[in-house]
Amino acid sequence: MLIPALPQGIHDLLGRNTHPGLQIDKYARSWDDQHGYPGKLSEHVQRPAVEEVVKRSTQAPAGLDFQGLAKRRDEMLRVLGAESFCCVSTGPLTLHLARASALENAGICLHPIYGFAYLPGSGLKGMARAYAETVWLPAQYQRNKDGGFLNEEEKQKAQKAWRLIEDIFGWAPNKDRSCQIEDERHPAERRYEQEGDRESPEIIACTGSVVFHDAWPLQWPRLFVDITNCHHRKYYDGTDDADAPGDWEDPIPVYFLAVKPGTQFSFAVSKRRPDVDPALVKRAREWLLGALCHLGAGAKTAAGYGAFEPVEGTAPKLDSSTRRTFEATLELVTPAFLAGASQQREDCDLRPATLRGLLRWWWRTMHAAHVDVKTLRAMEAAIWGDTTQGGAVRITVSRDSGSPFQAIEVPFKTQVTGRDGGPKLVLDQQFAKNHGIRPAQGFVTQPLFYLSYGMDEIVKEEDGRKRRRRRYCVLHGARWVVHLAVRGSTYEVLNNLGQVICSKPISADEVLSQAKAALRLLTCYGGVGSKSRKGFGSLEVISSSGDAPPPVERTPEDCKEVAKKFRKACGLREQSQRDPESPALDSMLGPIQLNTMSCDPWLALDRFGSAVQQFAQAEESTGHGKHCESKIALGLPRQVHGPRDEPLAHQNRSTHRRPKPLTCCKGTRHSSPVHCHFSKDANGALVARVVAFPARYLPSTTESRKFLEEYLEYLKKAPIVPVPKSGDTVDAVLLAEKTKAGGWRAKSVDGVLEGHIINNDDVPARTNPGDKVRLIVASPNRMNSSFRWPTARDDKPAKKPAPQERPGSPGGRHAGGFRGGGPPRRH
Template structure:
């Protein structure tokens, strides 16, 4: 316990046992100024954060030492405690003074592990008590007195405004609270991870530009605690008197309500700081004034998900990823009806901005046992799923739409179809200018975006190419979606204003073409993705004049193309969004929508080229799916009468039907059902061409699918 923690750095990095907190504040290695142009996030922020992660994940205290320290702390506070486990990532104190920008975290000054300060927990409990619990109490005056008794009161503008909003008297004198909120300590050394947020519309939020699809994302790196980390929370009476027991019980309920309903720390609207209280005797408060919508999202096609490391362990659906997609689809509801400035203000009232906290909180919890992660090897996928090579010399469609996912920089990881996540969306009352917008209206805005995402879109890289598609949530009504959008604009004071092409500077649902739906009558998502991409590739190849191909998104290489140039030519996401849904029989359905873009190069021309794309897919895709549809399978033939099962090792003659993808051959013996020849080494000199007869041994004489093996080579005599 008296181990000295080093804070010095050598030439190769930090010495083992260096204190992560001091490294974060003072001793983080910085970039070399001689490098020239420096990217603050990539060259400074990320390397230092990775140093902190390495130090924190190699704790200076062994497990027995930490357990002893924790038990001493737990015995010392001797209070009413409970354990909460992080359901998602946790971060806090991002803006505390450190050597980095917005990348701080609360680390113990002596030992260096993450903990939650009691001051922050007291504020969280008070926020829940005042903003949630108080509104549901029939006797507001008595409830207000209990809140002041628990937390104390210090006259201030904040308290005056809070009392005015709840029509309660302002305390005239300062008083100390009757309950003490202790720091929350981790029950095991918490593991830090490098986290990331990507702002895809920097100029929209900062400069008032349109939220177009041509901006480069700006990554922001910071520290967070991994999900599943248990923390011990504790509250205690300040005095041992008759009233303290009731107040401590209330304080405990409010703290649990804050942890489970509001979230602890920073970025709580994006699902950070969500806790699960696993102690059965504790029943978290479910506030009626904060309505919640829950749904389960299930992957239909593979999703290229990734965190800061882009490795298998962070290939997961992160709440910030889902929230970003919901904001994008929400903007399609209102783009073209209001100006960009009003759109940004309307968005802030629901989703928040740098000055206003969001009125919608989104949490994501993985359904255990459903997420499987694989490394993407395009060639291996093509071989395994028997995807044929194009006969015209072009690349396979799968390579066309998954470009860059397995390039020289490294292969991306993907989540297999079938993964599920439980999503909860909670809303509170908000304001737009001087107008109050109810929590019910706010929730309908968020849930409508949550319906649009699995209906047309996807998550992760290449999500507009059909990857990362979710199963439909419920019966979808586009008319109802538009009525929900009108409801919010009316609540904000815009009324039923008319749509204008000149205002539609970003994708708009009002301009959306489609949806076009083409059933595949198959269940293999890789095959379906390949055929869809091949059809798109064929359309792009034959588009004339060539300059029109730019209108399908950039970057796109066009040699010798002439014609109108596209604004922001360096980058522009595809205006066509490809998606796969699942029909009632389990077969996949290709669903395509397109958003005419003012930037590609104008709405009229964009509508024309995208309309041609949808018509081409409607004509070409059904033929492609018919060509790959497997023939109906007949039930296996029974063993012919009078034929008994032959023992293993019987020598027979079979004919080669063809090679198997995983090795070996499909074969058939005269008078028997087709079987497989997978074991052993081919007999020297044997002709294994299709239709050729070879001698083999019976391995398992199954009536429906017999198995064979090559005869063992004769053993050489000893010399």
């Protein structure tokens, strides 16, 4: 059992602690009283520790009058004549992650006395100065192509603007200022007691004229446990070509504390002395507000953390010659299994950190075949950042208020009691009826279950009890507004000592083109959330602030050209095609397209899953079906044979083989090299677009390519749309052509069935030709079909007929035994 590393006599007093800061710094349960140091701090120590802090921060401790404290602060600021304003966080906020603490990267800035999260004035001053120097200053004068002053007049403008920055923030005789003064392209200059008189005494150092006060929350702020996953730790920590960013690594979760979005904070700036010009205070307020809105506060700002907007008024315009912005509205085409640390409804949303990680993955595919790992790492740092330099791309994500947003538990399974008396999950019949999904027959796993394996399952706890573990998903139709803010960057080449031996400037336009290309690849071939490579979480661009995206068929070539220009800007020579360890756009197979003939995402996923399942469960003689070890090319973990040591009731004991887990030289894990993305055709029907990346270790590039080519060829020919049977529900369009008797005719969206509606009296009066409706198949004859308009009686469950005695089957039970869905299996 984990306990705090404190003397036994203190343990009994810990329950009295109400201070969240003491809980995380002093009282974390980090010692195993039986086995000593537990190792794996994030899994065994860090998460329970931060969860304990969250419990203690849900409200102000008993006896602490937070509102009274806030009023005293407001009165103090009023007496000082401070400029105050309020901002609300639009994303999570975390700061001081790397401060000295008992836990790694789990700290947060909590008031040392009262224990609530706040933003220290020192940090606010720093970010305001960063905004003034990097965003505001470049917009005050014109530069030549070398980055110097265009002429003497522009130089004077720049020097005047720089003096304003120093007047507000102050200056000191440090190395940075000395370098700025010596740099002919920088407006910094020596300051004298008599401005402009170089004979008067020089002012070596000066305090700033404006005080930046701590920002307090208006209400006691609520903390929550957040998570970040590092998927390629060896790659990011490396300095050579040894560790490529492969899909075989296990993600390393790191849990930390953050303030919930929607928290309001009060900010204030005031004069340091009574004689300070009020205009300086107003300018400082302007810069601070700009920094909050455009740079972000605290840590992880490039991943959307620390984003703010003013409670009153609008955010200041980003007027800078060194920054570029891009905005796109993304719509969810298929349901997405999104989650944060808790995997509950409240964190089932698209997180900027999730989107950023996916953009980095797709960005690497554009370059992996042309550079070595060391160069790829340096290029990635120039765009997305690393541990030594911040990313040049900042991503914020917000929900589109005009679109529906609904997060629900996995809806297509229902729990019943199995033959062994334990819980069992089967297809929800009402769900299947509502979406026109045909239940799988016999012992075949429902295709929708096959694609979503692990999202809703019965799991066995350590104590042997079984429980249902069910994920949440965001339903299709949800929209998010993605905002990219980019700045210029530098591509740096380091020697073995970590010293910069070559650097190339990268313009903001070049950085933005890289980010947009990655977003284009994601929205053409990828998805977000768990099971995104199976077709879940597909996104499409609805609108954007920039140029219209190119057609899908041009996307790979366009992105390759963008990538080539970036490598040229970095001073890299084009190399011949390589055999990269990580996925590369140059070796991508496909895309192939499969029209599911359905506008319903659940039905489209089930139909696509049927084609995938047929390939993987074909006869062993095909070389890719049951019991075939060649299916390692589809990713790991995966096992053949089984699924259990002992044969199931329907399996032949004489031919049964024990399960065999497949492995590659990198271990037992390797993400699928196949990506499925769903998009809509002109009629709104969903089309599955499939691509594949040959993988060096599944088990080799040559074998992987051969298998994946066969797989894509199979999918192109697979019968993805089954002929509906009587009683099935189908999407259809009402036709303008009527029957001779004036009745309605309809055609299924997939074009398979066309015919008349037999119960025209039940069709609503306001129905018009061209309306998309859902009908029930009465007769599935392809030559002359008929439909029924759904009525209230169709929603009532059918009565089960009484069992009848059959010869050789006592009690009316079928002699063949149990027929059901069987346990979900992955082959």
